[in-house]
Amino acid sequence: MQVITDTIAISSQGFTDIIDVTAKVEAAIHNSGIQSGTVTIFVSGSTAGVTTIEYEPGLLKDLPEAFEKIAPKNARYHHDATWHDGNGFSHVRAAMLGCSLTVPFKSQHLLLGTWQQIVIIDFDNRPRNREIVLQIIGA
Numbered sequence: 001m002q003v004i005t006d007t008i009a010i011s012s013q014g015f016t017d018i019i020d021v022t023a024k025v026e027a028a029i030h031n032s033g034i035q036s037g038t039v040t041i042f043v044s045g046s047t048a049g050v051t052t053i054e055y056e057p058g059l060l061k062d063l064p065e066a067f068e069k070i071a072p073k074n075a076r077y078h079h080d081a082t083w084h085d086g087n088g089f090s091h092v093r094a095a096m097l098g099c100s101l102t103v104p105f106k107s108q109h110l111l112l113g114t115w116q117q118i119v120i121i122d123f124d125n126r127p128r129n130r131e132i133v134l135q136i137i138g139a
Helices: 022-032 057-070 080-081 088-097
Strands: 002-012 018-019 037-043 050-053 101-105 117-122 130-136
Touching: 002 022, 002 057, 002 117, 018 022, 018 057, 022 037, 022 101, 022 117, 022 130, 037 050, 050 101, 050 130, 057 088, 080 088, 117 130
Parallel strands: none
Antiparallel strands: 002 130, 018 117, 037 101, 037 130, 050 117
């Protein structure tokens, strides 16, 4: 059993920017040399999350609209009163989505569904450069 830790860098626009990282994750698996196992995708930071979606134009509109209903940008957040940074909504959204995802792979290919991609969603209230941590475990 091998464990390899790698990172991928992304740049985002913030405000529920949805970035498909599937190809980058699969490239990291290929570069690891590990044939089969699992990869954990972890977003460092408390204003972004990771999930899987069908990466298509409709959902790229639906998800931000849904998050706006759940944790509106213009609502009152105690975080903003404490830190005065205006991104309380970002923290709430990220906490609800979660910061990690584990996906199995076999023969160095992710075992995702046909219409399933791995995405990072950056909720912060400004553009960000982020480092995504990958932990690849297998043989």
